[in-house]
Every structure is written in structure tokens, then in C-alpha cells.
Amino acid sequence: MKTVPVQDAVGKMLCHDITQIVPGFFKGRAFKKGRIIKQADVDKLLDMGKANIYVQDMKPGMLHEDEAARRIAEAAAGGGLRLSEPAEGKVNLISTEKGLLSVNTDALSRINEVEDxxxxxxxxxxxxxxDMPVAGTRIIPLYTDEERIQTVEAICRHFYPLVEVKPFTPVKVGVVTTGSEIYHGRIEDKFGPVLRKKFEELGSEVIEQRFVSDDIQMTVDAIHELIARGAEFIALTGGMSVDPDDQTPTSIRVSGARVVTYGAPVLPGAMFMLAYMGTIPVVGLPGCVMYYHASIFDLVIPRLLTGETLTKKDIAAMGHGAFCANCPDCRYPDCPFGKMG
Known part of the structure; x- marks a missing residue:
């Protein structure tokens, strides 16, 4: 690559995209890399403030920005992603699935420590x-040493995939709603419709909802009966606090499920329980899930529906970023709630 005055560039190959910005009207590529500069281009380039431009003069062992970005993106991308064409030296990774983005943040940091x-x-x-762009990569200069790209590719091989989209797996959900006030018809259940909507948005279906009193054996029986009827995921609502009549956490333990945690460093959602009956997730959902647009449900349940088996360490790691600001107009997930790092 070498710099030449625009007037001397006619007949030479442009080695990078040139972006034009017209405030309030346009920002985009005016000249594409690889273009052979014509006499008619000179005035436009000068109008854009380009007195000098870079033309092709690449040395052995060097990579142009487009090729470098393409190689990095190809090495990093896992399932559920496609790559954009290089534009202005950048390649985007674009989702092809509805699901959850998964990023190896340690490997991402290592890559960003590599020069250029x-x-x-x-x-x-x-x-x-x-079709949602989820990541992008480029090099800072127009050219870089190929060895740096090889270093990045080695990191990606070791930690593959660096970035992927994990699709949601549809499951049959059984809901157990506890509480004598609902069981005896004193008040209307408002939790069930909320859960049906939330699970439907994630591609799953509530196949049945059982109502039980604040009775441990009734609750345990309902869990087992729903599993026997084909439920692949159990969600319990009601009775998750520390009041004497709230027996849902005890019922989950008595059911034989392996408890991962009772309590989560998430607000709203502290009184959450996660357990497993074999491989079937069993969750105790606090009342906040019914009232808040975003809560512990939105941080944990989608991950379970991608097939993740969460540990107590996973739940503990949610504390950083899991304090909801309770904004008047909720913008979740386009907000800091639940974002780590």
C-alpha cells in the first residue's frame, strides 16, 4: 500500500473502501476497494476531502483489512450465524436463529489483546x-501482519466456538400453582396466563396447569403426575417466600428433585428455586415474575430452554448486572439488566 495524490491515482487500484458522510442524509460506501480510479472520480474525491488516497502496494506476509476480517469471523463463528460481506474493512456475524447469543468472553478478551x-x-x-447482527470484527489499520491473524485463528480453534447462537428447544411445560386462596376459588389465578405467554414466546407450550392447596403431598403428587403425562419442564408458582404457609420450596425438595439453589442474586427474583428431576428442570417462580416485564424468569428460563444445565455457580455469577432499575418504560432486553461483564 502506498499513498499517492488523487490526481496521480488515475489507473491505479484503490485498496480500501472510502466512506462518504453527508450529515443528516447519508453515510455509506462511495468507492469500493479494488476500484480502478478514473479521471471522473478525481473531483468527487477532492470534494470529499481526499487529497491523497491509498493504492495497492502490498508486501508479502501482509493481509488486507477485508481478508483479515473475513478470516477472523470465519474462525470465531459457531452455529446459528452467517457472515456479512466485508464492508469498509468490517465483517458482521448475523444470527440465523431465534435463540440466545453465547460468547466466550475470556477468549474475546484474548483476541482483543492481539495488536491491530x-x-x-x-x-x-x-x-x-x-437476521440480527450480533458481533463484528475488523483490523485497525488497512493491512496487518498475517501472523497476527494466525494468532487469532489459534485462539478461536482452542476456544471454539467463540460466538454462537443457541436455538431454543421446544418443551412441554407443566405448571403447578399452589395456594389455598386459588385452590378454593377465593381469588382468580393470574400467574398461569403470564407463564403461558412467556413460554410461547420462547417456542414452548404449557400442556397443563394443576392447582393445589398449601399442602406438600398434593404439590409433590402434582409434580410427579405432570411428568408422567409428558411434561419436560416443571414450573411452580406461589408459596415461594418464607411465610409459614409457603411450602413450595419444601415440596420441591420432598419430590426427589436435586436442588441447585434456593435464592438468586437477582432483583426482581431473589426467591427463585432451581432443581432437576433427573434431566427435567423444576423451577419455583416468585410472584415478581407475574408483575415485572423482566425478572429472574428472563435471565434463567431461556438458558434452560437452550439445553444448558445451570449450576449454583452460574446463578451466583448473575449478581453483577441483575439489579433492575424498574424504569417507567421497560426496554428489556435493550438495557443493562442481566448483562454480565
């Missing part, structure tokens, strides 16, 4: 839709 390299992503565990 940048790689940015949305937060890990961000819910994504098809």
Missing part, C-alpha cells in the same frame, strides 16, 4: 432474532 485486532459483540445470553 478488534472484535466486538453483544452481551452473552442476549436474546436474538433471525
Amino acid at each position: 485486532i478488534m472484535f466486538a459483540s453483544r452481551h452473552t445470553h442476549f436474546p436474538v432474532q433471525p
